[in-house]
Amino acid sequence: MKSEYGKYVRGGAPETKKFDINKPFVKTRAYLLPAVWAYCNIRRFHHLEKIEKIRMEGIKPPYILLCNHNSFYDFYVMMCAIAPYRAIHPAAVDDYIGREHLLRIAGTVPKRKYTADISLLRVARQALKENQIFGIYAEARYSLCGVTEVIPDAVGQLIKHQKVPVVVLNCKGHHIYDPFWGDHKKRFVTGLEATMTQVLTPDEIKSLSADEISKKVKDAMYNDDFRWQSENRVKMSYRKRAEGLHKVLYQCPHCMTEYKMNSKGTKIFCEHCGKSWTLNEYGELVADKGETEFKFASDWYKWEREQVKKEVLAGTYYFESDCHVNDLPNSKGYVRLGNGKIIHDMNGFRVTGIKDYDGKPFEMNIDAAGQYAVHVEYNYRFGQYKDCIDLNTLDDTWYVYPHASEFSVTKISLATEEIYNEIWRKRNEERIAAAK
Amino acid sequence: MDIRNDMLEMLRDYTDGRITEVNPDDVLTSDLGLNSFELFDMICLIEEKYEITIPDRVLPTLVTVKDVVEYLEANV
Numbered sequence: 115m116k117s118e119y120g121k122y123v124r125g126g127a128p129e130t131k132k133f134d135i136n137k138p139f140v141k142t143r144a145y146l147l148p149a150v151w152a153y154c155n156i157r158r159f160h161h162l163e164k165i166e167k168i169r170m171e172g173i174k175p176p177y178i179l180l181c182n183h184n185s186f187y188d189f190y191v192m193m194c195a196i197a198p199y200r201a202i203h204p205a206a207v208d209d210y211i212g213r214e215h216l217l218r219i220a221g222t223v224p225k226r227k228y229t230a231d232i233s234l235l236r237v238a239r240q241a242l243k244e245n246q247i248f249g250i251y252a253e254a255r256y257s258l259c260g261v262t263e264v265i266p267d268a269v270g271q272l273i274k275h276q277k278v279p280v281v282v283l284n285c286k287g288h289h290i291y292d293p294f295w296g297d298h299k300k301r302f303v304t305g306l307e308a309t310m311t312q313v314l315t316p317d318e319i320k321s322l323s324a325d326e327i328s329k330k331v332k333d334a335m336y337n338d339d340f341r342w343q344s345e346n347r348v349k350m351s352y353r354k355r356a357e358g359l360h361k362v363l364y365q366c367p368h369c370m371t372e373y374k375m376n377s378k379g380t381k382i383f384c385e386h387c388g389k390s391w392t393l394n395e396y397g398e399l400v401a402d403k404g405e406t407e408f409k410f411a412s413d414w415y416k417w418e419r420e421q422v423k424k425e426v427l428a429g430t431y432y433f434e435s436d437c438h439v440n441d442l443p444n445s446k447g448y449v450r451l452g453n454g455k456i457i458h459d460m461n462g463f464r465v466t467g468i469k470d471y472d473g474k475p476f477e478m479n480i481d482a483a484g485q486y487a488v489h490v491e492y493n494y495r496f497g498q499y500k501d502c503i504d505l506n507t508l509d510d511t512w513y514v515y516p517h518a519s520e521f522s523v524t525k526i527s528l529a530t531e532e533i534y535n536e537i538w539r540k541r542n543e544e545r546i547a548a549a550k
Numbered sequence: 551m552d553i554r555n556d557m558l559e560m561l562r563d564y565t566d567g568r569i570t571e572v573n574p575d576d577v578l579t580s581d582l583g584l585n586s587f588e589l590f591d592m593i594c595l596i597e598e599k600y601e602i603t604i605p606d607r608v609l610p611t612l613v614t615v616k617d618v619v620e621y622l623e624a625n626v
Contacts, residue, residue, distance in 0.1 A: 248609070269587075
């Protein structure tokens with residue numbers, strides 16, 4: 115379905131029927147498995163990707179499977195890794211567009227990102243009770259830059275509560291093959307790696323606190339694909355390999371200007387000061403002239419986080435823009451809500467506007483203290499290839515497309531995390547001070 | 551049966567004293583700082599304590615302390 119608003123987006127009356135988040139999960143249909151395994155293995159062998167298994171002897175479901183997340187290709191490797199078993203795992207509601215039935219019979223359950231969705235935890239409990247694997251892409255989104263994104267503490271608490279083995283599937287090179295910021299064209303690269311490790315046995319879980327479990331899991335899930343590519347001399351010679359990287363690396367470390375970065379072919383460059391860097395075949399950035407501030411995109415990304423953190427600590431972070439909003443009520447697709455305004459500041463997100471359909475106002479407020487991260491998209495395919503911010507409540511999913519000429523959804527994502535951290539750091543300080 | 555006080559006591563015990571004061575309009579996540587798992591665990595404790603089962607479709611409506619208290623007062 116395509117309209118003036120883009121693929122899978124329509125105007126007109128709002129949908130009354132919403133995603134059924136509470137529909138019971140379905141185990142991957144047995145008759146699907148041979149075809150699924152065959153296809154997934156073909157995709158895996160295309161990259162000569164080995165799956166190393168550590169401490170996995172005799173491991174059978176039920177267990178919790180945690181995977182790092184760089185691209186849709188992760189799913190193929192996960193299916194190969196857990197064979198001959200199947201998994202129940204959450205998938206973002208927008209993954210269901212146009213293929214809800216297929217994803218449901220593939221063992222997925224829909225999730226609205228970054229919402230305190232208790233029913234999903236009930237699904238986890240039920241799946242494990244039915245001796246299934248419960249798989250979690252704990253970052254809840256694709257990594258923006260090939261380095262592991264924030265993992266909530268709730269994962270450690272869930273593990274402590276369920277007392278089943280915990281397995282981490284850490285995949286290397288998936289970001290190099292299909293980066294979130296890229297053109298999603300086939301980047302031929304071989305030598306990708308996947309390591310499947312039982313990081314915690316039930317006995318070990320009993321002896322550790324939820325925080326200790328959380329740390330152990332986060333350490334096991336850590337990944338930095340550009341560094342891995344360089345250290346292992348994995349060659350990827352796609353001639354447009356840097357195109358899109360400016361979506362992540364939006365601030366120039368040379369002249370400090372924001373939103374003037376761009377990219378072409380193998381180069382990323384600043385349109386304000388003219389400095390440029392080449393992304394070589396081993397994932398390393400090299401300044402074409404002068405000092406190379408960051409050899410790896412992941413270090414540049416960390417530096418950008420520090421700049422955003424300074425703004426948050428100084429209380430000067432603020433983003434406001436006109437925008438339009440597409441609502442995602444169910445898997446049939448988006449409904450154009452209308453034009454409006456988005457504000458993102460120390461309080462959180464505030465989106466207001468007027469509905470195209472009936473001229474009535476619409477509004478969504480997301481409290482910063484309740485949202486530890488946010489999902490953003492670059493050149494979103496169902497949004498006429500524009501950048502957007504995906505805001506969710508337990509009932510609604512809104513894709514918000516800022517109209518400002520200069521902004522970065524990467525900066526908005528980093529600010530969301532740093533504002534959340536700062537709010538809870540202050541509250542904990544106040545609570546401790548009050549307790550004295 | 552004073553459900554309101556029960557709730558405060560459960561919150562205080564569950565969070566090891568992290569939560570000492572509770573207002574009816576406090577949002578469980580952004581004001582009291584409960585994450586999704588802690589909410590899930592609290593709901594399990596409430597179900598055990600009052601011997602009820604809270605349906606999945608009700609869960610999204612339990613946003614504030616008042617929502618939980620009112621639901622319990624109507625269903626316990």
